[in-house]
Amino acid sequence: MTTQPLSPTPRSTVRRGRRRSVTDRETLYSILDAGLVCQLSLVLDGSPVVLPTCYGRVGDTLYLHGSTGAASLRALAEGARACVAVTLLDGVVYARSVFHHSVNYRSAVIHGTPTLVDDPVTKLAGLRAVTERLAPGSWDHARPPTQRELAATAVLALDLAEAAVKVRAAPPGDDEEDVADGTRWAGVLPLDQRWGEPEPCPLLPGDSDVPDHVRRRAGQALG
């Protein structure tokens, strides 16, 4: 696994909150491999648009997918630039002052121009990555995509070269006078994301067991 540092361009250089900036590639991977949904932004008809969507990662490539009929996917397939954010919220930081209230988080923001994946093998690998990010084990358990389903699905590849990673995992950063005052509470209230119990589809045969790849996720923490 590569440990090449991120190489920020002017666009991906963290300007606000520099001390939260992280420049190692492993942290980028760990955020992408913990999140489930990204926020895909692009410019459509001159206006910014942001869309929540699923994604997958293979090495230094992020894969996105969607209907070939979607205006956003069509624009990206034709060369529009994109910016993709994956944000994991870990807690709320209660400071002694309103001003220093904050959140603990892990954030990756990727800039680039996605390319439409034409090659059938790469397209399947991209779809597999998206499926396995969302539902590990499903690619082998579920019915594979048909040619018709594949034809209706566009897969885009976005290089992870240009990324900005920020992490805050710390107690409040209050001013000295507020700390010295000592009358106000401060601390972190963590936010946990956890998988619940599987809810079987009502149309399943009555004797269907929950398969291992789903069962083992239940009760586990996300990311």
Add this chain to the structure above:
Amino acid sequence: MTTQPLSPTPRSTVRRGRRRSVTDRETLYSILDAGLVCQLSLVLDGSPVVLPTCYGRVGDTLYLHGSTGAASLRALAEGARACVAVTLLDGVVYARSVFHHSVNYRSAVIHGTPTLVDDPVTKLAGLRAVTERLAPGSWDHARPPTQRELAATAVLALDLAEAAVKVRAAPPGDDEEDVADGTRWAGVLPLDQRWGEPEPCPLLPGDSDVPDHVRRRAGQALG
């Protein structure tokens, strides 16, 4: 409280997944009042940018804040258009086919041109809304912002007139043949977000109690 329906423009009309589209304003409010972080996108130097940030709502106005020095805030204060997404992920939908895998979610996407809030009373109300969304009770407990802190903070107001709301809360939507086949599991694995136990700041006096407004949140589900 108004129950005026959302009035979609061409930009906010849901084109993909129309049956997930929701057009009542109460659902928009409920999503915004359950989320903690939004994704703010805009066009900077011709490229799309998306930034996770906090927000608050008062009536039909969404408030955003940030440093007066941030390039994104400056661009918006000067009239750049914005698109803001709040996404709540409720579970992964395991379908019998890879193609029908999905997520259960609540999504609000708002389009508009934010305005810089100059009026000091409205600015404080906006900051209060942002603080109270993140940390209810903190506005009254924590030290209020100083004039210097207020001068360093820009507050933007975004009208909620143009919004697209989508909700998926359903079992898998598999093809009939796959349901009839009956050999593959399908269902929903819910994802729960829950507040953990407060982690007091190490610099607090030893006898500091966790105040009620923090304590009562611990163990509760988000949204």
